Structure formats: structure tokens, C-alpha cells
Amino acid sequence: MLRRRDLIASAAAVPIGSAAAPQSAAGGPKTLHLALAATETQLDPPQTESSRYTFQLLACILEAPLRFDYLARPPRLQPATAAAMPEITPDSKQITLRIRPGILFSDDPAFGGKPRELTAADYVYSIKRFYDPRWNSSDLYLFEESKLLGLSELRRAAIATRKPFDYDREVEGAQVLDRYTFRLRFAEPVPRFIYNLAHPYLTGAVAREVVERYGNDIGTHPVGTGPFRLTTWRxxxxxxxxxxxxxRGDPYSGEPADDPLAQAIARRLAGRRxxxxxxxEFQIIEEQQPMWLSFLGGQLDTIEVPGSFGTLAVPNGQLAPFLRKKGIRLDLSQAADMSMSFFNGDDRIVGGNAPEKVALRRAIALAHDGAQWIRLVRGGLAVPAQSVVVPFTSGFDEAYRSEMxxxxxxxxxxxLDLYGYLDRDGDGWRELPDGRPLTLRIAALQNQAARDGNEVWYRSLKRIGVRVEFEIAGWAEMLKRSRAGALQIWGYAWSAASPDGGFFLGIAYGPNANESNDARFALPAFDRLYERQRRLPDGPERIALMHEAKNLLVAYMPYKVHGHRLQADLLQPWLLNYWRHPFMRDIYHYLDVEGR
Structure with missing residues (x-):
């Protein structure tokens, strides 16, 4: 999961911690220099707004019980803080996990100067926080869909009584069995819930003392058991x-793929803490040109090629000679993601499932020049999308073709002619079937990529006689308005966090409105398909249901999916151990720099 989204900005620095950085063998701290392409959000799992960049930060600080094996292909899970892989009942309705003793949180004043050991209760508490109405989590649906027994009822009780959420009340769905063991129980089979246990932004452990000490400021004080701690935040x-x-500094362990690069990285990491x-050091660089120049100047160790520089840096999918001469390397791979625009289902012009509304959305989608979008916005580094389901996930079919x-x-x-969207006054622009003006409102951010995308939309819609106005704002404001249902058309990207393609069907599931379903799409026939495939194990029966669901989304077009990115990462000569993982966010503790 972008999963999606990236947010919030102010100018003041947040002082965090005071300890000096450790010294490397060369006499100074060995530093990895990276950039984030969007402003960071609250560094607190229930408050992340599904931001891909915030996920990357949290993955450095917090730890989930499991992780993906960095070098394994196909991707596989392995224990992180867990002592072993979880015990899962044959009906996929119960998961039991034991945590390794002796794992410590980073020091924090909330612990009163004493070491604080990670326990099973910390994971149960962290999961319960998503249900706490206080945090209004946009990712709550990921747990509620799984129907953890008793937790939704606990949330409803807090809302009904307007009392604080009762963290001390025991529920069947999330139980502490002993100091190091906890159990999750579900009302329905959850064959793929295990992947949620590998993501620090969902099941990363936080300590109750820390949350209670910092209260509403917990988003600026992340404290976890992970390899890094936050010391400066401007x-x-x-x-x-x-x-x-x-x-604790565990060395790499896993089963590297039968690939020369993976094998070489595994040898380099063997036995190393x-x-x-x-x-x-993360720099927030939202515009493409300064990010590009920072990388060329050696101030960043790696970047994803900005879209407007795609043809310059990677012409015809090959590293440009001037970059090769600098010793820069290219890692080019298909990304497990999709870029899309959604149509607000509650909007009076583009929303609803009446035939004329569906026809309007389909016409808008057919008008959009996807090839031009790939050239201008992505610099040629994308492939056209046929559905919402992304590469490397269940339900993705390379042979599938659609109107998308x-x-x-x-x-x-x-x-448009057939359903009465006509130019009645001869001014070259169409009106609604009832004769009122037809003007679309497309929301967009304030960066160059968004401006290029707006140009594609304007030219595309002008060809079919449809006016468009652009609403420009920052990321935080757009997220707020999207959650409030105030945007007519907007778009961003979703990235896969696991091999489960069902997640991407979930962005059209009716009960997920106000959460992942930004389109507020509501179609009972689709919801039934989604619920059936969710309960099934992977296999032909589930794939057939997912195929039907994809067809419905093409027919009703609540989302226009533009493309799947080709991920072009540029690596400085001194950056070591880099190998892109399709789902993993917590990769930075494997990376190394030598001779920067």
C-alpha cells in the first residue's frame, strides 16, 4: 500500500534527542543522503494518511514482527522481532506470534531512564490504536476488513459514550497470552493478513508510555525498536x-535469489552488524529540477529519475553516456504500483451510477491521452495500465486488455452525444443534458509534474469540447479536502505493499469510502465480489472473481488508471547493497556508502 499520499509542512525545527552520532572507522559518521519527493506527515502509524514517504521513515524507526527477506525473489517473509514465523490455524482465522526476549526500545524520557523491553502487549496496544477514534486513522479499514473480534465493538462503544478508548479491556481479537506471546483472532478467514505483520507503518510496535507522554504530539516523537532514531526534524x-x-544489530540472514547481484550483496552483508x-539525512525536495541537480552534484546517494528527466537520463531504457562516465549506475525495474485519477462518486456532475454519469466518466477516460501522459509526466518510464491491479500481485494478468x-x-x-452532453449554444463547449454548463474541476499539486499532467488533461478534454478548471493546492490541503469529499477529480499513485492484489480492488469497496475508496464508489455487485475473493485462498477461484471485479471497474470507471511506473533508480558509485524490492520499505539499514 502508495500505498499512497504524502503531506504537511511548517518551517520550525523540532528538537529531538541530543546524543552525538556514532563515529565510523574513518573518524566521522557514515551518512546516507536521500531525498523525499513530498513533505512528510505525522510519524505515527495511525496518522500517516498512507504516505509512501512516511512509511519509509517509520520503517527505519519502528519494527513489525515480520519483514520481507531483502534479497529473496520471489518475495518471502521472515521473522524480524518474532522468534519464529507465526502459527496460523488451517481455517486462517487465528494467528499466534511469539516475540524474541531482550529487544529494547530506543531511549526516551518516557521510560524514566530505564531500558524498556519490547513485549507482546506493545503489539496488541499498537493495533488497538488504529481503532481509537481519537486518531481518526485513514488505514483503519485494513484492520476492520479483517474483522478482528471485538475491536470494532470497542471503537463503537467509545464513539457512543464519548469516553476515551478502553485500551485495558481485553478483546478476543487481540490477546496477550504471556509477556512475549500474543494472538489475533478473526471472524472470517484472512489468508493474507500475515503481510500486514511485515509493515512497521501498520504493526510497528510503539510503547504506551511514549504515546501517553506526548499525547497529540506523538507524531513528532516516534520511538521504536528499529535501527535508527529521529534526532532532527525541520x-x-x-x-x-x-x-x-x-x-541489537542482527546481521543479514535470508535466502538470496539466484542472481549475481543478490549473491554479491549477501556475501558483503554476511556476518556484518x-x-x-x-x-x-533526508532532504525534502518536491520539485524535480533541484532534486536532479542535487544528485548530479553528489549531494544525494540515489534518486528515482524524475519524470521530466526520463528521456535525458534513461534514453530508450539505457543509462545515458554522460551518467555512465561519472560511474553512476542504473537500476531499472517494473514497479508494483499504479498512477490514477478518481471521480468523486458523491459529486453531482461525475458521481453516481446512472447511465449518463457512467458515460461521462468513460468519455473523460477515453479522451485522456495516456501516451502523452507517459511522455510528459513520466519521461517515457511507464507502461499503460489495464486495471487497478498492479504487477507482481495476485490478480494481475499481462494478457488482460480493457478500455482502461x-x-x-x-x-x-x-x-457524450448519445447521452445528451451537447454544445447547445455553439460556443464549442458542451453542456450537461439538462442544459446547465459543464465544467470539470481537476485538483492538482503545485509541482512541475502536476503542471505537466494538467497540460495533458487540458489538451485531451479540449478535443472533446469539455471545459476544465484546475484547483491548485498543497498536498496537506488536498488530502484534507479529499477525505471530506470536496474534490471532484484528483489523482496520485498507489504502491503495493504485498503480493495481495486484492488490496487494489479494495479502493473501490463501498465500506472503504472516506478511507482508501477516495472515489466513494458504491456498487453492491462489486462489493459482493470483493468480499468473496477476500475470504478465499489464492488460486483459480479467487482469480476468476478478481477478473469479474476488474471488469466492473472498467465498465463503471470510478478510477481512470494511467499507468504502472518503470522504476529507474540512479545510484552513485559509492552506494552499495542496493537492490529494489517490490514491496519492502525497510531497506535503508542494508545500504552502505564507501568513499563518498
Missing amino acids: RGSRLVLERSPSF LPCVDRI SEHDPAKARAL
């Missing part, structure tokens, strides 16, 4: 993470 500008002195670097990828202005104009 909002919208810079974050610094330093090696946590209490981190992680993390490899002492510090990570079509660009046919003539067909779009015919649809």
Missing part, C-alpha cells in the same frame, strides 16, 4: 536519523 525541509545505540551506516488503456476521442465524443 518540517518540509530536512530529517536526520541516527543509529539507535540500543538496536546492521545498520551499515550511522546516519541518514484506450485513447479514442472519437468514441468519447460519440458517447
Whole structure:
């Protein structure tokens, strides 16, 4: 999961911690220099707004019980803080996990100067926080869909009584069995819930004492058991993470793929205590040009090629000679993601499932010039999308073809004519079937990529005689308005966090409105398909249901999916151990820098 989204900015620095950075063998801290392409959000799992960049930060600080094996392909899970892989009942309705003793949280004043050991109760508490109405989590649906026994009832009781959420009340769905063991129980089979246990932004352990000490400011004081701790945070500008002195420093263990690069990285990491670097400095660089120039100047160790520089840096999918001469390397791979625009289902112009509304959405989608979008916005580094389901996940079918990828202005104009969207006054612009003006409102951010995307929309819609106005604002404001249902059309990207393609069908599931279902799409026939596939194990029966669900989303078009990115990462000569994982966020403690 972008999963999606990225947010919030202010100018003041947040002072965090005071310990000096550890010294490397060379006499100074070994530092990894990275950039985030969007402003960071609250560094607190229930408050992340599903931000991909915030996920990356939290994955450095917090730990889930499991993780993906960094070098294994196909991807596989392995224990992180867990002593072993969880015990799962044959009916997929119960998961039991035992945590390794002796794992410590980073030091924090909330612990009163004493070491604080991670326990099973910390994981149960962290999961319960998503149900607490106080945090209004946009990711609550990921747990409620799984029907953890008793937790939704606990949330409803807090809302009904307007009393604080009762963390001390025992519930069947999340039980502490002993100091190091906890159990999750579900009302229905959850064959793929285990993947949630590998993501620090969902099941990363936080300590109750820390949350209670910082209260509403917990988002600026993340404290976990992970390899790094936050020491400097200048909002919208810079974050610094330093090696946590209490981190246990396990060496890499796993089963590397039968690939020369993976094998070489595994040999380099063998027996070495992680993390490899002492510090990570994140610069917030939202515009593409300064990010590109920072990388060329050696101020960043790696970047994903900005879309507008795609043809310059990676012409015809090959590293440009001027970059090769600098010793820069290219890692080019298909990303497990999709970029899309949604149509607000509650909007009076584009929303609803009446035939004329569906026809309007389909016409808008047919008008959009996807090839031009790939050229201008992605610099050629994307492939057309046929559905919401992304590569490397269940339900993705390379042979599947649909109207989702079509660009046919003539067909779009015919649809509009048929359903009464006509130019009645001869000014070149169409009106609604009832004669009122037809003007679309497309929301957009304030960066160059968004401006390029707006140009594609304007030209595309002008060809079919539809006016468009652009609503420009920052990321935080757009997220707020999207959750309030105040945007007519907006778009961003979703990235897969696991091999479960069902997640992407969930963005159209009716009960997920106000959470992942930004389109507020509501279709009972689709909801029934989604619920059936969710309960099934992976296999032909589930794939058939997912195929039907994809067809419905193409037919009703609540989302226009533009493409799946080709991930072009540029690596400086001194960056070591980099190998892109399709789902994993917590990769930075494997990376190393030598001779920067």
C-alpha cells in the first residue's frame, strides 16, 4: 500500500534527542543522503494518511514482527522481532506470534531512564490504536476488513459514550497470552493478513508510555525498536536519523535469489552488524529540477529519475553516456504500483451510477491521452495500465486488455452525444443534458509534474469540447479536502505493499469510502465480489472473481488508471547493497556508502 499520499509542512525545527552520532572507522559518521519527493506527515502509524514517504521513515524507526527477506525473489517473509514465523490455524482465522526476549526500545524520557523491553502487549496496544477514534486513522479499514473480534465493538462503544478508548479491556481479537506471546483472532478467514505483520507503518510496535507522554504530539516523537532514531526534524525541509545505540544489530540472514547481484550483496552483508551506516539525512525536495541537480552534484546517494528527466537520463531504457562516465549506475525495474485519477462518486456532475454519469466518466477516460501522459509526466518510464491491479500481485494478468488503456476521442465524443452532453449554444463547449454548463474541476499539486499532467488533461478534454478548471493546492490541503469529499477529480499513485492484489480492488469497496475508496464508489455487485475473493485462498477461484471485479471497474470507471511506473533508480558509485524490492520499505539499514 502508495500505498499512497504524502503531506504537511511548517518551517520550525523540532528538537529531538541530543546524543552525538556514532563515529565510523574513518573518524566521522557514515551518512546516507536521500531525498523525499513530498513533505512528510505525522510519524505515527495511525496518522500517516498512507504516505509512501512516511512509511519509509517509520520503517527505519519502528519494527513489525515480520519483514520481507531483502534479497529473496520471489518475495518471502521472515521473522524480524518474532522468534519464529507465526502459527496460523488451517481455517486462517487465528494467528499466534511469539516475540524474541531482550529487544529494547530506543531511549526516551518516557521510560524514566530505564531500558524498556519490547513485549507482546506493545503489539496488541499498537493495533488497538488504529481503532481509537481519537486518531481518526485513514488505514483503519485494513484492520476492520479483517474483522478482528471485538475491536470494532470497542471503537463503537467509545464513539457512543464519548469516553476515551478502553485500551485495558481485553478483546478476543487481540490477546496477550504471556509477556512475549500474543494472538489475533478473526471472524472470517484472512489468508493474507500475515503481510500486514511485515509493515512497521501498520504493526510497528510503539510503547504506551511514549504515546501517553506526548499525547497529540506523538507524531513528532516516534520511538521504536528499529535501527535508527529521529534526532532532527525541520518540517518540509530536512530529517536526520541516527543509529539507535540500543538496536541489537542482527546481521543479514535470508535466502538470496539466484542472481549475481543478490549473491554479491549477501556475501558483503554476511556476518556484518546492521545498520551499515550511522546516519541518514533526508532532504525534502518536491520539485524535480533541484532534486536532479542535487544528485548530479553528489549531494544525494540515489534518486528515482524524475519524470521530466526520463528521456535525458534513461534514453530508450539505457543509462545515458554522460551518467555512465561519472560511474553512476542504473537500476531499472517494473514497479508494483499504479498512477490514477478518481471521480468523486458523491459529486453531482461525475458521481453516481446512472447511465449518463457512467458515460461521462468513460468519455473523460477515453479522451485522456495516456501516451502523452507517459511522455510528459513520466519521461517515457511507464507502461499503460489495464486495471487497478498492479504487477507482481495476485490478480494481475499481462494478457488482460480493457478500455482502461484506450485513447479514442472519437468514441468519447460519440458517447457524450448519445447521452445528451451537447454544445447547445455553439460556443464549442458542451453542456450537461439538462442544459446547465459543464465544467470539470481537476485538483492538482503545485509541482512541475502536476503542471505537466494538467497540460495533458487540458489538451485531451479540449478535443472533446469539455471545459476544465484546475484547483491548485498543497498536498496537506488536498488530502484534507479529499477525505471530506470536496474534490471532484484528483489523482496520485498507489504502491503495493504485498503480493495481495486484492488490496487494489479494495479502493473501490463501498465500506472503504472516506478511507482508501477516495472515489466513494458504491456498487453492491462489486462489493459482493470483493468480499468473496477476500475470504478465499489464492488460486483459480479467487482469480476468476478478481477478473469479474476488474471488469466492473472498467465498465463503471470510478478510477481512470494511467499507468504502472518503470522504476529507474540512479545510484552513485559509492552506494552499495542496493537492490529494489517490490514491496519492502525497510531497506535503508542494508545500504552502505564507501568513499563518498
